[in-house]
Amino acid sequence: MTVTLASATLASLSHRTGLAVLDHLERSARIPVVDGLHAQGDLIVVPLPLIAASVEARPRARWTEVPPEGVELLRGAAGGNPHTLVADPGTCRWTADVADAEGLALGIFEASAVVYLLHPEHGGTGCAPGAYVVRRQREQWSRGPALGARLVAD
Template sequence: MTDSLVLEQLEQAISIPIIDGMHAQGDLLVIPARLLDAVTVRPDATWRYVPADGIEVLRGPAGGNPHTLVAEPGSCRWTTQLDDPTGLALGMFVADTVAYLMHPEHGATGSAPGAYVIRRQRENSNHGARLVAD
């Protein structure tokens, strides 16, 4: 196998999709903020930049794998101080460059620059609605 073929296979193995719309990762939804009129940032919200090692957005039950938001330093802000009538929103991020949501089992997805709300998913059954568990 030639060196260029090996490099080509490695590049394909680490390709991360960059999405500018709504997308899911396991039990989470990443939704452009413009699509959620009812979810608002509180007027006194505190924003913080996503650090180099990322922000753990949600960890699976019983200490399971984390969903982690990562971005280039200084390019993405995060807050959990939202008003959401559904109670499903975990936080909002505003990214100047691509931001990534990473998970050991689901891989990674990239969000194009913009403002996004990360929410829990829920599903309906004969016994009512429940949160999707990853």
């Protein structure tokens, strides 16, 4: 995994999208850009080639261009804060029309330039150009002899 720094800051993304970030976050910080697996709260972003055998866009998937103000991918538990995918015009497309053997995928995006995920509590993360699957995170739990898994709630 490679991490680079891009010119976007929390302040610039917040201004662009109208999505406020919480006061504990440093708005002038540059947002790191990652070309590998990374997580943001209850989401995990996985390079598509890593899981292409189990996740794919359906053959007639409907793709939409990501507008500058972004696309909300998931809102936190109980109507909480949104995870928003932000991209420059013409650089990213998104589909939620996916087949996923595990049922965790929210969708796939393909980016020809750096794109960002913005969240009011977690701040921002950048994704290098490429194809990625956005999935819900799952956690394992145990209570005595009982074992199970549940979705991470943000």
